[in-house]
Amino acid sequence: MPVLAPVELLTPRLKLRWMTQADVDAHFALFSDPQVTRYLGRPAWTERAQAVEAIDKVLAHYASGEAMRLGVELRATGSLIGDAGLWRIDDANRRCDVGYSLARAHWGRGYAPEALEALLAYGFDTLGLNRIEADIDPHNTGSQRVLERLGFRKEGSMPERWIVDGVSADTAFYGLLRSYWEPRKQPAL
Numbered sequence: 762m763p764v765l766a767p768v769e770l771l772t773p774r775l776k777l778r779w780m781t782q783a784d785v786d787a788h789f790a791l792f793s794d795p796q797v798t799r800y801l802g803r804p805a806w807t808e809r810a811q812a813v814e815a816i817d818k819v820l821a822h823y824a825s826g827e828a829m830r831l832g833v834e835l836r837a838t839g840s841l842i843g844d845a846g847l848w849r850i851d852d853a854n855r856r857c858d859v860g861y862s863l864a865r866a867h868w869g870r871g872y873a874p875e876a877l878e879a880l881l882a883y884g885f886d887t888l889g890l891n892r893i894e895a896d897i898d899p900h901n902t903g904s905q906r907v908l909e910r911l912g913f914r915k916e917g918s919m920p921e922r923w924i925v926d927g928v929s930a931d932t933a934f935y936g937l938l939r940s941y942w943e944p945r946k947q948p949a950l
């Protein structure tokens with residue numbers, strides 16, 4: 762596992778930064794909204810304690826190097842509007858998964874691609890990753906649009922991969938290789 766150092770990534774409108782227990786209320790507000798968790802393969806939270814436990818896990822993962830889940834803050838207000846992270850960081854194979862969620866009030870303004878652009882650059886340039894994967898619900902067209910905008914390619918489908926509240930859900934599997942990412946960094950001729 763890589764050693765993760767505290768991270769702060771700035772984009773024009775956003776700051777991505779390490780989370781702390783001070784983020785519990787905003788984190789709970791995010792994942793207690795069933796519209797946000799609709800395609801995440803788990804039910805919406807009902808207890809604040811679930812957010813406390815989740816952030817404990819985030820902090821443990823910073824220490825182990827397994828995952829780096831960052832809070833997404835609006836620079837204009839300093840409020841936490843979501844999260845974006847690299848998961849299952851596999852040092853030997855230089856790959857990981859990506860995940861992201863924003864509070865519903867902030868959808869449709871291009872914040873997710875803006876945050877991910879910075880996070881993916883960190884993954885490739887600083888962590889030295891070669892491949893970043895995303896497992897999404899094929900009905901989650903918003904997420905699909907975000908991935909395609911960033912250069913991810915659809916690699917396959919896996920039927921009935923998840924069972925949420927007794928209902929099965931499929932996976933659309935996406936990958937972004939360093940070799941797709943690098944040319945996007947070249948300035949236009």
Ligand SMILES: CC(C)(COP(=O)(O)OP(=O)(O)OC[C@H]1O[C@@H](n2cnc3c(N)ncnc32)[C@H](O)[C@@H]1OP(=O)(O)O)[C@@H](O)C(=O)NCCC(=O)NCCS
Pocket residue numbers: 796797798800801860861862863864867868869870871872873874896897898901902903904906907
């Ligand atoms: C998926 C998500 C991260 C997209 O973030 P975003 O910052 O809204 O992304 P964008 O502004 O670039 O919009 C992307 C697409 O979302 C959809 N979208 C935008 N506003 C929307 C809204 N109010 N309601 C539903 N979908 C919307 C559109 O399809 C849009 O594509 P378009 O720009 O080509 O029309 C966000 O909707 C979200 O947090 N959803 C809940 C959690 C989730 O599903 N995470 C992904 C798990 S794989």
